[in-house]
Amino acid sequence: MTSYLCKAANSSCSEPHGRGYTCKCPPGYQGNPYLSDEHEDSCQDIDECKDLDRNPCNATATCTNTNGSYICICPNGYEGDGRMPPGTGCSRKGQSKTMIIALGVCISLLILLVGSSLVYWVMQRRKLKKLKQKFFKQNGGLILERQLLNHKESVEPAKIFSAEELEKATNNYHKSRVIGQGGFGTVYKGVLPNDRVVAIKKSNVVDQSQIEQFINEMVVLTKIRHKNVVKLLGCCLETEVPLLVYEFITNGTLFEHIHDKNLSSSLSWEKRLKVALETAEALSYIHFETSMSIIHRDVKTTNILLDENHTAKMSDFGASRLVPLDHTRLTTVVQGTLGYLDPEYFHTSQLTGKSDVYSFGVVIAELLTGEKALSMDRPESERNLAMYFVTTIKEDRLLQIIDDRILKEGNTEEIKEVANIAKKCLNVRGEDRPSMKQVTKELEGLRLSEKHSLKKVDPNTQQTKHLPNAPTHSLGIDVDIGSSSINTAVADDSMRNQVVKPTDDDAR
Structure with a gap:
């Protein structure tokens, strides 16, 4: 058409639409398609090679401009279209085959690695399973299963937990759970x-020669029903050392309540006497009322737990021993905690129920004085609380060392009576000590007697007024059972340096 408006020689018009059309420059050109070629602004070739920021060629290729396009030339020894991706770029001749081979090798190695890992994982699982079975047998699992079947009268028999259950329960024994x-x-x-x-208690070591003893203790202790003994729920025998699972007591240890200033303020004389009685009841029970007498062997304030009602719970039977019915004492490797350790047992290695009585005497002394059983911060003559406590009683200086918090409650006579009970428990010779049954009766009588009444100081007269006897608190609480474990750790060598000096009365 003579009136055709697309004047540039290489311009074109779009397909007509309606009654008109538009002109455009072809790909590779830019400018005004309505102007003839004589004009500089008509459709002109784009030199793609000049735009260094958008160079379309691979770094190793040479860019050459052509009308409406460009070509990329690879250097000698290279092949490919020389263009940037999605082009093939430039690669050394034969390199593509090498890359294909390398890729194939890599994929093969990856498959081999995954396969090997899978085989290794399966083998490790089998190995772990066999190891667990080995530990289960080694730790007396078969004996325990047989024993539990023979003791169906137990209301709630001990459960045998799997290692996975306890790992999950403790977040894989994370340090935050300690x-x-x-x-x-x-x-x-x-x-x-x-x-x-x-x-969940994880012991450090275990004596394989004592496995049967451990299983027997577990069976006996799971049958115990006593409100003041921590309940043993079960164990796991699939690990190198047995794991013991107890009920969780929420309120910490007696040690914390005595020696933590924030907690000790709430530990009144009433509560201290209650804790002493309940601990004595627990020890009396395991000494005299179980099918086989049990000696705890590590009675101390850190092993007495308190629940939210300040009810005492005897715990940690890791050092305990069963006493055969025809025996009254056992010869064992000396084990215990300095400050609480029975001096007679320390010197003779002869363990009896009276060893627990001595340790309980130290616990009472700790409750009365608020002092630790053994402290290097005190003068040498006062470092061993048991010896210092007995000395102050004999020298009639007892009230000088009693905790001020309970002295202020005006329970002087009761404090002296409880102190005398502790003094009898702390006799150097075991035969001169009372039994835990006798101690329990004395404490119970004291707590239930007319002397055990609430006292209150009149702020105006500063005289003590005796209120009518308060109702006796119920000693019954939900039934609990004890726990046991094996540990043959030998007493610390420093124990050998402990010197126990008998007093004249004790010697007699």
Whole structure:
């Protein structure tokens, strides 16, 4: 058409639409297609090679401009279209084959690695399973299963937990779950699938020669029903050392309540006497009322737990021993805690129930004075609380060392009576000490007597007024059972340096 408006020689018009059309420059050109070629602004070739920021060629290729396009030339020894991706670029001749081979090798190695890892994982799982079976047998699992079948009368028999259950319950024994640590092992807080909170004890070592003893103790202790003994829920025998699962007691240890200033203020004389009585009841029970007498062997304030009602719970039977019916004493490797350790047992290695009585005497002294059983911060003559406590009683200086918090409550006579009970427990010779049954009766009589009444100081007269006897608090609480474990750790060598000096009365 003579009136055709696309004047540039290489311009074109779009397909007509309606009654008109538009002109455009072809790909590779830019400018005004309505102007003839004589004009500089008509459709002109774009030199793609000049735009260094958008160079379309590979770094090794040479860019050459052509009308409406460009070509990329690879250097000698290279092949490909020389263009940037999605082009093939430039690669050494034969390199593509090498890359294909290399890629194939890599994929093969990856498959081999994954396959080997899978085989290794399966083998490790089998190995772990065999190891767990080995530990289960080694730790007396078969004996325990047989024993539990023979003791169906137990209301709630001990459960045998799997290693996976306890790992999950403790978040793989994460350090944030540690709630107690000592020479015999570590205690973790765990949460079972049913949301029950438990305490899981992981012992440090175990004596394989004592496995049957351990299993017997477990069976006996799981049958114990006593409100003042921590309940043993079960164990795991699939690990190198047995793991014991206890009920979780929420309020910490008696040691913390005596020696922590924030807690001790709430530990009144009433509560201290209650804790002393309940601990005595627990020890009396395991000494005289179980099918086989049990000696705890590590009675101390850190092993007495308190619940939210300040009810005492005897715990940690890791050092305990069963006493055969025809025996009254056992010869054992000396084991215990300095400050609480029975001096007679220390010197003779002869363990009896009176060894627990001595340790309980130290606990009472600790309750009365608020002092630790053994402290290097005190003068040499006062470092051993048991010896210092007995000396002050004989020298009639007892009230000088009694905790001020309970002295202010005006219970002087009761304090003296409880102190005399402790003094009898702390006799150097075991035969001169009362039994835990006798101690329990004395404490119970004291707590239930007319002397045991609430006292209150009149702020105006500063005289003590005796109120009518308060109703006796119920000593019954939910039934609990004890726990047991094996540990043959030998007493610390420093124990050999402990010197126990008998007093004249004790010697007689």
